[in-house]
Amino acid sequence: MDLNSGAGSLDQFEGGDATVRGAAVVSTRLSQPTDEWFLEPLSEIRIGATEFSEPDQKLFSVTQFVTAAGRKFSVPYAVATRPARGRRLWRAKVPAAAASS
Template structure:
């Protein structure tokens, strides 16, 4: 288990290595609510080194982010550096579609 904000930049080390990511999910604790209120959202993709314009002020700063996309399509971008040029990033992990029924 990794804290998203603190480890977004370190996930990049796994892109080229022999590490395999299996069945990723985001655990939402919602500001440390009671444990029975926590939720687990399966991820559809983790992409590192993506660039996005920041949204808080003028929108002119280009940031490098790790982008997490849930199986339901919700995205969470965790910035970790300033960027100088746009980049699509590289997929660290992507969920495989479930196998369909066998055809005769």
């Protein structure tokens, strides 16, 4: 799914019959050949959060992504009427060995 057009539709996974079992983002670098694309595993997806855009002077509803490497980015999908923290849709499980060390 294209993140720019699909970020707002991820709420279909919340409380429904479908489950997110793993997630990654393919970084395509549109002007690069496909052999230079790479997969970034995600550690968290949060939907319905809001962020203020300085250039637009508007509050937007966003889907927030955190990669396994710690990179954070958001994809806006609608103008928001009030601030919100959003809801965690999915979070990667920490392996038991890593959690106990």
